[in-house]
Amino acid sequence: MNSALSFIVTLLSIAGLFALLGGSFLFLVQVIIYAGAVVTLILFIIMFLNIKEENLPHEPYKTRWILFMSLLISPFTAILISTVNSMHFSPLHLENFGSIKDVGMELFTQWVLPFEMISILLLIALIGVVILAKKEKGHD
Numbered sequence: 001m002n003s004a005l006s007f008i009v010t011l012l013s014i015a016g017l018f019a020l021l022g023g024s025f026l027f028l029v030q031v032i033i034y035a036g037a038v039v040t041l042i043l044f045i046i047m048f049l050n051i052k053e054e055n056l057p058h059e060p061y062k063t064r065w066i067l068f069m070s071l072l073i074s075p076f077t078a079i080l081i082s083t084v085n086s087m088h089f090s091p092l093h094l095e096n097f098g099s100i101k102d103v104g105m106e107l108f109t110q111w112v113l114p115f116e117m118i119s120i121l122l123l124i125a126l127i128g129v130v131i132l133a134k135k136e137k138g139h140d
Contacts, residue, residue, distance in 0.1 A: 004039060004043050008035055008039050011030060011031075011035040011039065012030075012031070012035050014030055015030035015031045015034075015035060018030055022098065023097050023098020024098065025098050025099055025103060026098035027098070
């Protein structure tokens with residue numbers, strides 16, 4: 001559940017970046033579609049699974065592992081932060097960034113094939129979930 005809530009915060013942060021860049025359409029799509037519908041679906045699945053504490057695997061070294069990985073990653077994080085702080089950024093001059101017309105023209109001219117392939121992939125995933133759900137129900 002905590003990971004789903006963190007995912008909501010991440011998606012809302014991305015929406016905030018779109019709003020700061022002036023992409024009002026992308027901001028609205030991010031909030032309505034992703035932070036709204038997708039996260040609601042994920043939370044529904046988490047609640048539907050109803051995983052109990054005793055069904056989770058026993059992880060005796062979980063806190064040690066988290067501490068070790070945090071210590072391992074922290075030097076790289078410090079290097080990344082110092083590198084970003086030393087960079088000189090010029091202001092962005094974006095015209096019509098994220099407007100409905102620009103997104104639609106880009107999506108349906110250069111990205112038509114990947115867009116349709118993703119829709120077919122999602123349809124196949126939906127059919128697979130229905131088939132798996134029916135098999136699970138038949139065994140009860």
